[in-house]
Amino acid sequence: MIPRKFAEIAFRRWWVLLIPTVLAPAAILAFQPHKVEYASVATAWVSRIEGVETAGTFGQPTDSQTTPASAQVQVLGDLLQTAAFRDEVALSAGLVIEGADQRAREQAGELIVKRVQVFEVGPNLMGVRVVAPSAEGAQALGAAVITRFQARALAEGAREAQTVVGYFEKQLALGQDDLAKAQAEAAAYIKAHPTAADKTKVDVDYQSLQGKVDSQTKVVDRLLENLQDARLNAASASNTASATFNVQDQPSLPLLPIAASRTEKYGYPLAGLVMGFSIAAAYLYAAYRLDHTIRSREDVAGLPVTFLGAVPELKPRRRLLVIGRRGGRNFARRVAVSIPPAPGAAEGEAA
Amino acid sequence: MIRDRFRREREDLLEAIREIQLLSGLTDLRWSEPHVSHEPLSLAAKGPGLRGFKAMRGSGQPRTAPPRDPSTPRSVAIGVTSPGFGDGKTTVAIALASCLAQDFAAQVTLVDADFHTASVSREYGLEGRKGLADVLDGDVSLPAVTHRFLRAPLSVVTAGTAASSPARIARSERLVELIDAMKATSGFVVMDLPATLKSMTAPVLAQRCDGVLIVVRDGKTTRRELERTLELYKDANVLGVVLNRRTSRIPGWAERLFELAS
Numbered sequence: 001m002i003p004r005k006f007a008e009i010a011f012r013r014w015w016v017l018l019i020p021t022v023l024a025p026a027a028i029l030a031f032q033p034h035k036v037e038y039a040s041v042a043t044a045w046v047s048r049i050e051g052v053e054t055a056g057t058f059g060q061p062t063d064s065q066t067t068p069a070s071a072q073v074q075v076l077g078d079l080l081q082t083a084a085f086r087d088e089v090a091l092s093a094g095l096v097i098e099g100a101d102q103r104a105r106e107q108a109g110e111l112i113v114k115r116v117q118v119f120e121v122g123p124n125l126m127g128v129r130v131v132a133p134s135a136e137g138a139q140a141l142g143a144a145v146i147t148r149f150q151a152r153a154l155a156e157g158a159r160e161a162q163t164v165v166g167y168f169e170k171q172l173a174l175g176q177d178d179l180a181k182a183q184a185e186a187a188a189y190i191k192a193h194p195t196a197a198d199k200t201k202v203d204v205d206y207q208s209l210q211g212k213v214d215s216q217t218k219v220v221d222r223l224l225e226n227l228q229d230a231r232l233n234a235a236s237a238s239n240t241a242s243a244t245f246n247v248q249d250q251p252s253l254p255l256l257p258i259a260a261s262r263t264e265k266y267g268y269p270l271a272g273l274v275m276g277f278s279i280a281a282a283y284l285y286a287a288y289r290l291d292h293t294i295r296s297r298e299d300v301a302g303l304p305v306t307f308l309g310a311v312p313e314l315k316p317r318r319r320l321l322v323i324g325r326r327g328g329r330n331f332a333r334r335v336a337v338s339i340p341p342a343p344g345a346a347e348g349e350a351a
Numbered sequence: 352m353i354r355d356r357f358r359r360e361r362e363d364l365l366e367a368i369r370e371i372q373l374l375s376g377l378t379d380l381r382w383s384e385p386h387v388s389h390e391p392l393s394l395a396a397k398g399p400g401l402r403g404f405k406a407m408r409g410s411g412q413p414r415t416a417p418p419r420d421p422s423t424p425r426s427v428a429i430g431v432t433s434p435g436f437g438d439g440k441t442t443v444a445i446a447l448a449s450c451l452a453q454d455f456a457a458q459v460t461l462v463d464a465d466f467h468t469a470s471v472s473r474e475y476g477l478e479g480r481k482g483l484a485d486v487l488d489g490d491v492s493l494p495a496v497t498h499r500f501l502r503a504p505l506s507v508v509t510a511g512t513a514a515s516s517p518a519r520i521a522r523s524e525r526l527v528e529l530i531d532a533m534k535a536t537s538g539f540v541v542m543d544l545p546a547t548l549k550s551m552t553a554p555v556l557a558q559r560c561d562g563v564l565i566v567v568r569d570g571k572t573t574r575r576e577l578e579r580t581l582e583l584y585k586d587a588n589v590l591g592v593v594l595n596r597r598t599s600r601i602p603g604w605a606e607r608l609f610e611l612a613s
């Protein structure tokens with residue numbers, strides 16, 4: 001049950017309830033920035049190379065639960081966190097010029113982080129969404145992100161392949177050295193023991209040296225094969241990168257700006273309405289709690305006294321209002337008298 | 352509209368008076384059935400309408416005043432007070448006396464016991480006239496300071512002009528005798544007492560009355576003030592509380608919808 005005093009305060013100060021409830025949403029609507037932004041979206045097909053466990057472009061470890069798209073999304077997301085990659089993208093998109101100072105590059109980098117969104121569309125499809133104040137800017141930034149990502153992927157693939165080639169080249173050189181040594185030892189032993197090579201006789205030392213040579217030959221052969229594979233990978237690194245990250249839809253040129261979200265359209269004003277109403281209700285409740293005056297029978301309850309009754313306040317009618325109404329009535333009468341009767345009205349009345 | 356308001360106010364007051372009668376033990380009225388008139392003149396407790404009453408000092412008899420019968424039940428002295436200034440105790444006292452006199456056709460004596468402000472005297476245009484204080488000083492007799500109306504069985508005794516101490520007046524036994532004398536000639540003696548929290552004499556004067564009516568003003572008098580007033584009147588017979596100048600902005604539909612208490 002609502003206390004009468006609270007109702008009295010609410011109806012007396014209805015404007016306290018009304019003003020914040022109206023003003024708060026109105027202020028939010030008035031001061032809410034209406035940004036015109038365009039979104040450019042690109043999609044890319046990503047796949048896992050057959051026979052290679054590390055399916056990512058950079059060879060990042062993946063498990064069976066991770067899809068190629070999610071792996072690439074993670075890679076691109078990580079790259080966007082690096083200042084070097086952001087600098088490259090900013091430069092490529094024209095957000096900063098060559099030789100720009102550190103502050104300008106940092107600002108451009110922050111802008112890129114805010115505006116670029118990478119997401120997984122499907123197991124093998126990932127998307128890049130870029131928001132910018134202009135349609136051309138959004139498209140350019142999207143293209144820059146994808147181009148720089150592809151360049152990074154290519155460079156990284158080539159670097160990895162070159163690393164592998166270099167490794168196998170070193171290993172091959174060592175293997176060939178060992179083989180040459182083993183062959184030299186075997187040759188020296190035969191020179192010292194000419195009958196050792198006779199197959200009818202068994203020379204254990206010679207056979208040991210010969211086994212060493214054979215085994216080292218196999219190692220060298222295997223290293224040669226691996227080196228050839230690594231060189232092949234290095235030569236086809238660009239093709240591999242294209243196969244694992246293939247842009248299906250180039251960054252689009254948005255024709256219409258982004259529609260305002262429901263949160264901006266309705267959520268914020270509604271929140272303002274709730275906030276304004278809460279402020280007003282809190283004020284009224286405080287006013288109710290702080291008002292210790294007697295206004296009704298309820299306020300005397302609990303005291304050892306009988307509430308006999310209430311005498312209403314008599315307010316005389318406002319003189320100006322009375323005069324105004326009387327004058328208006330007289331004017332209306334005069335106007336009514338001055339209007340001539342319509343022709344035939346008298347006959348009609350008589351009839 | 353004004354007439355309707357007067358009627359409503361009159362009905363409220365009549366209800367309050369009935370409750371006072373019940374509380375004071377005067378369940379059997381000495382007078383005839385209440386003659387309810389809807390003339391706003393008698394209820395115009397404040398303003399020029401009331402001053403239009405012609406006060407006749409010590410002369411004239413009320414038209415409808417019945418003869419005093421000693422065998423009838425005792426008369427009642429009702430004190431009207433309030434916690435502070437401006438709560439409307441004088442207005443309610445005058446309205447109460449007017450109602451009793453005109454609607455119940457009772458002989459009523461309205462006594463201005465507020466020696467500080469003498470509001471009743473001012474309302475009736477009797478400033479500077481001798482009154483209760485002068486009688487207590489022995490300068491004049493009570494009939495000599497009793498002003499009677501011609502149109503209603505109502506008498507008014509002003510506070511007076513004597514420079515006596517209000518505290519001394521309140522404590523004097525002579526005051527008790529005077530009140531008894533007024534009760535002997537009137538069915539009701541309505542005393543306009545000083546504001547309780549502003550005067551030390553109010554509780555003493557209240558003890559001289561058979562009952563005390565406390566007037567509180569809507570939206571001005573606090574519950575704490577009323578509590579302090581009731582503490583001061585613990586030795587007096589408090590009849591009840593009247594809420595004066597009540598205003599409400601709650602529309603009728605809201606009262607019905609929320610079932611708000613009156």
